[in-house]
Amino acid sequence: TGCGKEVVVNLIQELSNRGTGPFVKLNCGAIPETLIDYEFFGHEKGAFTDAKIQKKGVFERASGGTLFLDEIGELSLAAQVRLLRVLQQKIVTRIGGMHSIPVDFRLVAATHRDLKQMAEEGRFRNDLLYRLNLFPLRIPPLRERQEDLFPLTDFFLNRLRSKYGISQPLSLSQKSVEQMQKYKWPGNVRELENTLERSVLTSSDYQNIQIVFEGETGWSGPVVQAASPEQIKLESFEMMQKHYFEAVLKATKGKISGADGAAALTDMHPNTLRSKLEKLGVTFKAVKPEL
Secondary structure (H helix, E strand, O other), X not given: OOOHHHHHHHHHHHHOOOOOOOEEEEEHHHOOHHHXXXXXXXEOOOOOOOOOOOEEOHHHHOOOOEEEEEOHHHOOHHHHHHHHHHHHHOEEXXXXXXXXXXXXOEEEEOXXXXXXXXXXXXXXXXXXXXXHOOOOOOOOOHHHOHHHHHHHHHHHHHHHHHHHOOOOOOOEOHHHHHHHHHOOOOOHHHHHHHHHHHHHHXXXXXXXXXXXXXXXXXXXXXXXXXXOHHHHHHHHHHHHHHHHHHHHHHHOOOOOOOOOOHHHHHOOOHHHHHHHHHHHOOOXXXXXXXX
């Protein structure tokens, strides 16, 4: 669940005898049904109007290594048939091609759905389920493995230090530690990662970071009095933006332009960013910002 399955799949690839081979990932839930054949099988140059070059599909690219099909429960029945045929025959033919191409890959599939129930309801093929269910692994949700919570937290905080160029160590407040232990983490590891990043970006003290769960602003100042819920939401959003850009400026030591500047980090034009900072009233007092 969340990033946990990716860690497991990466370990399977790295520690296996296919570790030096290709490692191809495809999120089945992100591919429209009309494009699934192009992703699965690829195409020859000129196979259709926009086919300017030859493209290999995921089965062919993964040959000799591992293919990871994430969210396999999202595949339509028609796509399941195509996948099953490749697993049985171990050959593919590119769209617009005339020749069968042998493929040899390890398939690892993941899903958050109950495939057995889906098969009983006729939404997942039994024969494909049997083939996939050779060696099932269940990754417990984060709420069931509390012992992993803070090792993962340390890992993500170190990665955030590198991402935002923060020189000092990042530490959570004691209150935040207690809140995290009580929280159920419905979004699992991915929610943990996003929550920590949000908390770091809205923090003014890297040694005493306050955890900010989804829907919270991270602002601990005076409550804004407003005439309506809409105004409260607007004020909170603007305050969150302000804290975000202050954190970005802090991470880039006030630098706006350049490859390591705040504009590049936020994917904005430097002049657009300067205008945004001026509108929000953002200043950076720790260093002299290049505004």
